[in-house]
Amino acid sequence: xxxxxxxxxxxxxxxxxxxxxxxxxxxxxxxxxxxxxxxxxxxxxxxxxxxxxxxxxxxxxxxxxxxxxxxxxxxxxxxxxxxxxxxxxxxxxxxxxxxxxxxxxxxxxxxxxxxxxxxxxxxxxxxxxxxxxxxxxxxxxxxxxxxxxxxxxxxxxxxxxxxxxxxxxxxxxxxxxxxxxxxxxxxxxxxxxxxxxxxxxxxxxxxxxxxxxxxxxxxxxxxxxxxxxxxxxxxxxxxxxxxxxxxxxxxxxxxxxxxxxxxxxxxxxxxxxxxxxxxxxxxxxxxxxxxxxxxxxxxxxxxxxxxxxxxxxxxxxxxxxxxxxxxxxxxxxxxxxxxxxxxxxxxxxxxxxxxxxxxxxxxxxxxxxxxxxxxxxxxxxxxxxxxxxxxxxxxxxxxxxxxxxxxxxxxxxxxxxxxxxxxxxxxxxxxxxxxxxxxxxxxxxxxxxxxxxxxxxxxxxxxxxxxxxxxxxxxx
Amino acid sequence: xxxxxxxxxxxxxxxxxxxxxxxxxxxxxxxxxxxxxxxxxxxxxxxxxxxxxxxxxxxxxxxxxxxxxxxxxxxxxxxxxxxxxxxxxxxxxxxxxxxxxxxxxxxxxxxxxxxxxxxxxxxxxxxxxxxxxxxxxxxxxxxxxxxxxxxxxxxxxxxxxxxxxxxxxxxxxxxxxxxxxxxxxxxxxxxxxxxxxxxxxxxxxxxxxxxxxxxxxxxxxxxxxxxxxxxxxxxxxxxxxxxxxxxxxxxxxxxxxxxxxxxxxxxxxxxxxxxxxxxxxxxxxxxxxxxxxxxxxxxxxxxxxxxxxxxxxxxxxxxxxxxxxxxxxxxxxxxxxxxxxxxxxxxxxxxxxxxxxxxxxxxxxxxxxxxxxxxxxxxxxxxxxxxxxxxxxxxxxxxxxxxxxxxxxxxxxxxxxxxxxxxxxxxxxxxxxxxxxxxxxxxxxxxxxxxxxxxxxxxxxxxxxxxxxxxxxxxx
Numbered sequence: 045x046x047x048x049x050x051x052x053x054x055x056x057x058x059x060x061x062x063x064x065x066x067x068x069x070x071x072x073x074x075x076x077x078x079x080x081x082x083x084x085x086x087x088x089x090x091x092x093x094x095x096x097x098x099x100x101x102x103x104x105x106x107x108x109x110x111x112x113x114x115x116x117x118x119x120x121x122x123x124x125x126x127x128x129x130x131x132x133x134x135x136x137x138x139x140x141x142x143x144x145x146x147x148x149x150x151x152x153x154x155x156x157x158x159x160x161x162x163x164x165x166x167x168x169x170x171x172x173x174x175x176x177x178x179x180x181x182x183x184x185x186x187x188x189x190x191x192x193x194x195x196x197x198x199x200x201x202x203x204x205x206x207x208x209x210x211x212x213x214x215x216x217x218x219x220x221x222x223x224x225x226x227x228x229x230x231x232x233x234x235x236x237x238x239x240x241x242x243x244x245x246x247x248x249x250x251x252x253x254x255x256x257x258x259x260x261x262x263x264x265x266x267x268x269x270x271x272x273x274x275x276x277x278x279x280x281x282x283x284x285x286x287x288x289x290x291x292x293x294x295x296x297x298x299x300x301x302x303x304x305x306x307x308x309x310x311x312x313x314x315x316x317x318x319x320x321x322x323x324x325x326x327x328x329x330x331x332x333x334x335x336x337x338x339x340x341x342x343x344x345x346x347x348x349x350x351x352x353x354x355x356x357x358x359x360x361x362x363x364x365x366x367x368x369x370x371x372x373x374x375x376x377x378x379x380x381x382x383x384x385x386x387x388x389x390x391x392x393x394x395x396x397x398x399x400x401x402x403x404x405x406x407x408x409x410x411x412x413x414x415x416x417x418x419x420x421x422x423x424x425x426x427x428x429x430x431x432x433x434x435x436x437x438x439x440x441x442x443x444x445x446x447x448x449x450x451x452x453x454x455x456x457x458x459x460x461x462x463x464x465x466x467x468x469x470x471x472x473x474x475x476x477x478x479x480x481x482x483x484x485x486x487x488x489x490x491x492x493x494x495x496x497x498x499x500x501x502x503x504x505x506x507x508x509x510x511x512x513x514x515x516x517x518x519x520x
Numbered sequence: 521x522x523x524x525x526x527x528x529x530x531x532x533x534x535x536x537x538x539x540x541x542x543x544x545x546x547x548x549x550x551x552x553x554x555x556x557x558x559x560x561x562x563x564x565x566x567x568x569x570x571x572x573x574x575x576x577x578x579x580x581x582x583x584x585x586x587x588x589x590x591x592x593x594x595x596x597x598x599x600x601x602x603x604x605x606x607x608x609x610x611x612x613x614x615x616x617x618x619x620x621x622x623x624x625x626x627x628x629x630x631x632x633x634x635x636x637x638x639x640x641x642x643x644x645x646x647x648x649x650x651x652x653x654x655x656x657x658x659x660x661x662x663x664x665x666x667x668x669x670x671x672x673x674x675x676x677x678x679x680x681x682x683x684x685x686x687x688x689x690x691x692x693x694x695x696x697x698x699x700x701x702x703x704x705x706x707x708x709x710x711x712x713x714x715x716x717x718x719x720x721x722x723x724x725x726x727x728x729x730x731x732x733x734x735x736x737x738x739x740x741x742x743x744x745x746x747x748x749x750x751x752x753x754x755x756x757x758x759x760x761x762x763x764x765x766x767x768x769x770x771x772x773x774x775x776x777x778x779x780x781x782x783x784x785x786x787x788x789x790x791x792x793x794x795x796x797x798x799x800x801x802x803x804x805x806x807x808x809x810x811x812x813x814x815x816x817x818x819x820x821x822x823x824x825x826x827x828x829x830x831x832x833x834x835x836x837x838x839x840x841x842x843x844x845x846x847x848x849x850x851x852x853x854x855x856x857x858x859x860x861x862x863x864x865x866x867x868x869x870x871x872x873x874x875x876x877x878x879x880x881x882x883x884x885x886x887x888x889x890x891x892x893x894x895x896x897x898x899x900x901x902x903x904x905x906x907x908x909x910x911x912x913x914x915x916x917x918x919x920x921x922x923x924x925x926x927x928x929x930x931x932x933x934x935x936x937x938x939x940x941x942x943x944x945x946x947x948x949x950x951x952x953x954x955x956x957x958x959x960x961x962x963x964x965x966x967x968x969x970x971x972x973x974x975x976x977x978x979x980x981x982x983x984x985x986x987x988x989x990x991x992x993x994x995x996x
Contacts, residue, residue, distance in 0.1 A: 115898065232741075264711065296798050296799070301794065329801075338879075349909050378861045381861050388850060393840070399976070403813045408810070418591075500876070504872065
């Protein structure tokens, strides 16, 4: 993966390639069954298209092939997958999302699967193992030595949210009592160094981590210098049980390229690399955004309708229940509405502004919780600030809408109730916008999960209650 | 920045340190004016706290100091800033967000500012220059040579969204016709190599980029080997005018650590490094999340109330206008509501489910637009799928709510109108949830910007119109 074939100055070229693949795949769909059997077609014109598609695919970097597959609907996806260069199958499988990976693996037979994964590194194999049929994993593991089998099993034993699930075992380690010259000679004996090797790990006889020797230092050091004297001893290191998002944050903060992973005795067992951490950062931010809206993170854009229905089911049901509650709140005031129909027209304004403003607050808090913890004292201060913002907005916009309501219905009371209700609902929105995510976080839950649905529920019911309640008290 | 002092196994330690700093800063606030003058306090107890705070701060990595400053309210922030180790001032300024940076720079006098930035690399200086007083920038630039001044000016001439704004000028380049032995000897003459040096750029006499020599290859190569024979010629490279988010996506896709930046003649001018790209990825995802909710990306968590009011102003105003439109839609049906008050209690359910479901759709589309472009054919397919999901959900949940409405009001007509209105509003939500972001993207606008506010506006007005309209036709 070290020489991406695509030159960025042809980034438009890549976009054009993808568009082209889409068109070719759509055209070739009618020959689906013939193509599954062999990679030529009897009809000249169709065959030319087929060969062109194969040609483009074989020139793409595996990561780009993965992007193409993600962007295709299921049937075209399988067609293109069958045409992609088989020697890159493994790399592509590693790059695609979980749901797309499932559909690709389904389209492969056992021998294709074994061929795709048999040369994989232990950590990559562990990544895929959950999605592969058991007999494929067993067959591939049989060809590995004891150490590698243990590595695969170790990596598989950790949760996806733990460092252990993304660590990799390609480590280069040396002793501290040798000279730089010796290190350079030692390195030269490798056929190739692992990707992203920016430092060499220094260990003692028992593989206990002593420090790291950055390659940048090794290259400028006097060859006679002893490693121990120039290595960095204060090392950012991780444990396999550590939270992977915290590790990614540390990579971001300290600008790391690789970092050692050690066990409880500081024995070096693996390393983390920045490319995995970049994926973690991307996924983390996306997961926050999706889960605020009440979506599972794994929905394939072209998932079958029924899968999508199931994915969105829970939060729609929650929304219906809360909407029903709002509806019952209004039901309590049916008498008031029957007397003053204007209340029915104005109440959605109160509820709507609360929902919008609450969403702004909650989004800010969720974002800041993602990057650091908020102490109790700070939560209190934030609450004070958000309440201040709500008060200002409530008085200003409430007055505007109060005047508008007065102009519409020529009733001072309705105008004043509008001002009061909007201000109070904005204060409620601010209060809950801070408290919901902060409390979820304190209770160890994901503060983003469905938070947008929840806040809207409260500001709807609350808005109706406040507005219709005030109207009942002061206008009837 | 290469030896972060913090050991991750004390990641709890860091959290504890931050909590501790918060407490000490709050306690010391009353001595604010005394501390500004000198770094000791007459009172023993207070002085002990002050010295402890200084001690903790001086042990933290600049990135951690930046995180601490971000998490503090304005006054404590300035206090802690005054106590932080001055030799790290420049690094901290580079790490904090724009709004916090402003408040820190305000708290510094000219000599402190000059001291903080005078040793900075050209690209870092260019980053800060916009926020610094002009006379500070001028003074610092005077000490630089012609080449560096040109670099600072070049970097400053690009938009924040362009590669030119984040590229850095610390490049190590060699000729292709030398042996690896010569390269190793050349590198040894450096005092230190730039951060993140994972490859050396190979150029000709005119600095035209010929290829790259990965350090990993250099280290295992035969010393007699000629660079040209082992360098990679297909290089992912960028232009200063390129979009920085596309560059970040390429780093993510191709697992890059550094990449060359070249001008229109392929002359090597700078490089990009993964640490900057990680920041771009983080900011991009956050900006999407914030802008969906109608928030500017730059709001400081502890910004003064008035700044926050201004930040959220526009979208609240948009929301009010749309809520007013919804209200007028209801107003048209005042007669119907006066006859059947139940309509007022049920209408928010129809609007609410549309808003929720539309937000789910729009979030998915915004996310997928962020990672790749969607062709017209695909947009059409997505639309079909989302309409399918909406139809299923509408019929299922619509029937549930139809039954509930029937149970509440013993009126078959109301139940049937409910089923029809919910289904139609979900279809509207799906249609707009796909069309709004896709059209915004096609028109070259940010598809995330305020999209959540917009969809809710349409599903509210639309929901009221559909429900009350159907009720007027069939129930009156």
